[in-house]
Amino acid sequence: MKKLVVNVEDEKFDFINELLSNFSFVKVDKDWYDSLTKIQKASIEGGLNDIENGNILSHEYLQDEVKQRIMILKDF
Numbered sequence: 475m476k477k478l479v480v481n482v483e484d485e486k487f488d489f490i491n492e493l494l495s496n497f498s499f500v501k502v503d504k505d506w507y508d509s510l511t512k513i514q515k516a517s518i519e520g521g522l523n524d525i526e527n528g529n530i531l532s533h534e535y536l537q538d539e540v541k542q543r544i545m546i547l548k549d550f
Contacts, residue, residue, distance in 0.1 A: 482490050494500045507515070524530060 480490075491502050494502050510518075
């Protein structure tokens with residue numbers, strides 16, 4: 475069996491999906507996002523909003539924080 479991936483513009487998806495679903499040999503997979511729970515979708519949206527609003531920390535900053543905390547724990 476071969477797999478064919480087709481990228482379709484959002485406004486044309488329903489039409490293409492309905493058209494292809496008439497063929498028994500065609501299996502149309504949903505977008506993975508559609509299978510997420512409301513909580514998962516809200517978490518993704520929250521993260522995207524954080525990025526847009528600049529509420530982010532750099533990788534370097536987090537590495538420094540972890541190193542400092544490890545050093546503190548080593549002193550105990």
